[in-house]
Amino acid sequence: MDLTREQHLAMHRSMVRIRLFEEAAGSLMEQGKMPGFLHLYVGQEAVAVGVCEALRVDDFLTSTHRGHGHLVAKGGDLPRMMAELMGKATGYCGGKGGSMHINDLSLGMLGANGVVGAGVPIAVGAGFRNKYVGSDQVSVAFFGDAATNIGAFHEAANMACALHLPVVFVCEHNKYGEYTPTDRTMLIADVVDRAAGYGMPGVIVDGMDVIAVYAATSEAVERARRGEGPTLVEAKTYRFYNHHGIQNLGLKYRPDEEVVAWKERDPIFSFEQRIVESGVASREVLDATWAELRTAIDEAIVFADESPFPDEDQLLAGVFTESAHP
Amino acid sequence: MTDERSLTYVQAFTEAVRLEMDADPDVFIAGEDVGAHGGVFHTFDGIQKEFGERRAVDTPISEQAIIGLGIGAAVAGLRPIVDLMFMDFVLVAADQIANQAAKLKYMFGGTATVPLTITTTGGAGLSAAAQHSQSLEALFCHIPGIKVIYPSTPYDVKGLMSASVRDDNPTLFVLHKRMLGTRAGPVPEERYQVPLGVANVSRQGKDVTIVSWGKTAVDSLAAAEQLAVDGIDAEVIDLRTLSPLDIDAVVASVRTTNRVVVAHEAVRFGGFGAEVAAQIQEHAFDYLDAPVGRVAAPYSPVPFTPALEQRYVPDSHSIAAGVRATMARPLLGG
Numbered sequence: 001m002d003l004t005r006e007q008h009l010a011m012h013r014s015m016v017r018i019r020l021f022e023e024a025a026g027s028l029m030e031q032g033k034m035p036g037f038l039h040l041y042v043g044q045e046a047v048a049v050g051v052c053e054a055l056r057v058d059d060f061l062t063s064t065h066r067g068h069g070h071l072v073a074k075g076g077d078l079p080r081m082m083a084e085l086m087g088k089a090t091g092y093c094g095g096k097g098g099s100m101h102i103n104d105l106s107l108g109m110l111g112a113n114g115v116v117g118a119g120v121p122i123a124v125g126a127g128f129r130n131k132y133v134g135s136d137q138v139s140v141a142f143f144g145d146a147a148t149n150i151g152a153f154h155e156a157a158n159m160a161c162a163l164h165l166p167v168v169f170v171c172e173h174n175k176y177g178e179y180t181p182t183d184r185t186m187l188i189a190d191v192v193d194r195a196a197g198y199g200m201p202g203v204i205v206d207g208m209d210v211i212a213v214y215a216a217t218s219e220a221v222e223r224a225r226r227g228e229g230p231t232l233v234e235a236k237t238y239r240f241y242n243h244h245g246i247q248n249l250g251l252k253y254r255p256d257e258e259v260v261a262w263k264e265r266d267p268i269f270s271f272e273q274r275i276v277e278s279g280v281a282s283r284e285v286l287d288a289t290w291a292e293l294r295t296a297i298d299e300a301i302v303f304a305d306e307s308p309f310p311d312e313d314q315l316l317a318g319v320f321t322e323s324a325h326p
Numbered sequence: 327m328t329d330e331r332s333l334t335y336v337q338a339f340t341e342a343v344r345l346e347m348d349a350d351p352d353v354f355i356a357g358e359d360v361g362a363h364g365g366v367f368h369t370f371d372g373i374q375k376e377f378g379e380r381r382a383v384d385t386p387i388s389e390q391a392i393i394g395l396g397i398g399a400a401v402a403g404l405r406p407i408v409d410l411m412f413m414d415f416v417l418v419a420a421d422q423i424a425n426q427a428a429k430l431k432y433m434f435g436g437t438a439t440v441p442l443t444i445t446t447t448g449g450a451g452l453s454a455a456a457q458h459s460q461s462l463e464a465l466f467c468h469i470p471g472i473k474v475i476y477p478s479t480p481y482d483v484k485g486l487m488s489a490s491v492r493d494d495n496p497t498l499f500v501l502h503k504r505m506l507g508t509r510a511g512p513v514p515e516e517r518y519q520v521p522l523g524v525a526n527v528s529r530q531g532k533d534v535t536i537v538s539w540g541k542t543a544v545d546s547l548a549a550a551e552q553l554a555v556d557g558i559d560a561e562v563i564d565l566r567t568l569s570p571l572d573i574d575a576v577v578a579s580v581r582t583t584n585r586v587v588v589a590h591e592a593v594r595f596g597g598f599g600a601e602v603a604a605q606i607q608e609h610a611f612d613y614l615d616a617p618v619g620r621v622a623a624p625y626s627p628v629p630f631t632p633a634l635e636q637r638y639v640p641d642s643h644s645i646a647a648g649v650r651a652t653m654a655r656p657l658l659g660g
Contacts (some may be wrong), residue, residue: 128399318431
């Protein structure tokens with residue numbers, strides 16, 4: 001796949017943004033500065049970034065409980081994200097959604113979701129809208145391997161195919177549903193085997209390789225834009241930290257050797273090696289990106305820290321839309 | 327005169343759908359059998375013929391995906407009407423309705439708008455047994471973020487359906503399946519709205535207030551006529567919208583009648599009547615001459631056989647009996 005230098009650097013930058021944001025968030029949680037649940041995306045950066053590189057800003061996506069990476073990759077604003085995670089008034093949801101409901105409708109990011117699989121039918125609805133209005137916009141549903149055992153996934157996948165909707169289903173197969181290994185909860189090794197059951201093509205891609213993800217998704221997106229219906233893309237990937245929070249090694253539900261082996265395939269470091277070895281950019285350029293983004297994250301934390309909590313009058317605001325159309 | 331034109335309950339519904347689709351290209355219908363077949367209860371008769379397959383979409387029998395289709399389309403800018411055929415089936419889609427549609431706006435800090443109308447049919451009386459006869463409106467009144475509408479007259483069906491479609495919030499619009507083709511009434515030909523959240527005093531009276539909705543509101547009017555023979559002058563309030571609840575209309579009536587019975591077809595235990603009763607005592611305790619009475623279905627699933635189903639569903643006679651019991655209660659301290 002021919003990619004420009006700018007594309008390489010943009011994808012690298014986006015992955016580093018996710019990595020630094022997530023590690024900062026995890027650290028803040030461990031310091032007790034962040035309330036609630038935190039499902040970190042670290043390790044899976046190549047999936048969100050590879051997919052979103054294949055999308056336009058006006059394409060839609062729905063996300064999961066592990067959703068920060070998807071919003072960052074779609075172009076999310078780090079200070080507003082950090083503020084939301086801290087429950088501040090300046091956050092994306094005014095502090096009322098938090099990590100699991102973070103969204104940016106102006107970027108077509110229709111929300112992280114606290115219910116496994118529940119975003120998939122909503123992505124199909126956005127895909128329906130695209131076809132209905134005659135647009136070539138597409139809609140992407142991100143979900144995990146475990147979500148493919150949920151009824152909503154099957155209903156939505158079948159409906160998208162039956163109605164020939166411009167939807168791309170992106171399964172991030174990270175081998176665990178919370179703390180249970182996926183090979184104990186489904187007998188097939190590859191989620192993509194399910195695609196044939198709905199009459200759509202399926203493709204397996206190395207989810208630690210951002211260019212591979214980008215290439216596979218681009219094909220699926222172009223197919224959807226041409227009106228040829230949905231595709232299931234299965235990215236084999238791994239979350240470096242825990243299901244919830246940052247702790248990783250030493251938990252009994254997955255072997256330390258497995259974690260170490262996947263970390264050796266770190267999607268950012270392996271991409272950097274490729275960039276440097278192929279002469280696309282120098283180590284110094286990449287290091288400068290890290291340094292610049294560290295500053296950006298620090299600024300986001302300061303912004304969030306200094307932002308006020310929402311006023312009490314916000315408690316009941318936004319349950320309903322007040323102004324009905326005439 | 328056009329005002330005298332009579333339509334059935336279901337015809338009034340279909341006309342509202344047709345007029346809303348005609349007025350706004352962003353309005354479409356989707357659900358099982360709603361397209362080519364026009365809905366199993368003829369709720370969408372002729373819609374696909376008039377508006378085509380693009381705007382009258384037959385879907386798989388996939389309740390979660392039907393609601394999700396509506397949510398995603400609504401958030402992305404359309405104004406969907408999605409149908410779940412039987413109210414019992416809303417439970418199949420409960421996550422998409424209660425956790426997604428109703429909450430998106432709030433969870434997103436107010437940024438999302440979900441102008442989604444979910445239509446369904448509730449109620450017993452067709453020997454449809456326990457999975458096709460329920461009245462589950464209370465469940466959804468308990469979920470902040472979705473409005474619940476349950477009309478009793480063809481006029482209100484049309485006006486409330488138009489208002490539901492135009493409302494920028496998720497609405498659950500319930501038709502009572504026993505009234506679809508049988509209840510007729512005057513319906514203007516033009517497009518109009520009956521505002522959501524406003525109750526209707528369907529009969530004025532001075533002795534006792536009957537609060538109801540859906541088919542039970544019709545039975546309450548019949549009960550009032552029976553009571554009139556005994557010299558009891560009952561006021562009947564048809565809530566029309568359950569959430570938001572027009573408690574002001576109820577309280578205003580109770581303050582003049584001083585006695586009140588809430589009647590509904592749903593199971594009494596945990597039914598919406600309990601909420602109405604609680605709010606009455608919160609707002610009008612000092613005006614009550616008797617405890618708030620309730621007439622509702624007993625604590626069991628809906629039985630199949632007509633012999634038992636008739637015993638199960640409140641009717642005008644059981645409502646009148648409930649009112650008489652409330653009237654017979656001596657004044658407190660008297």
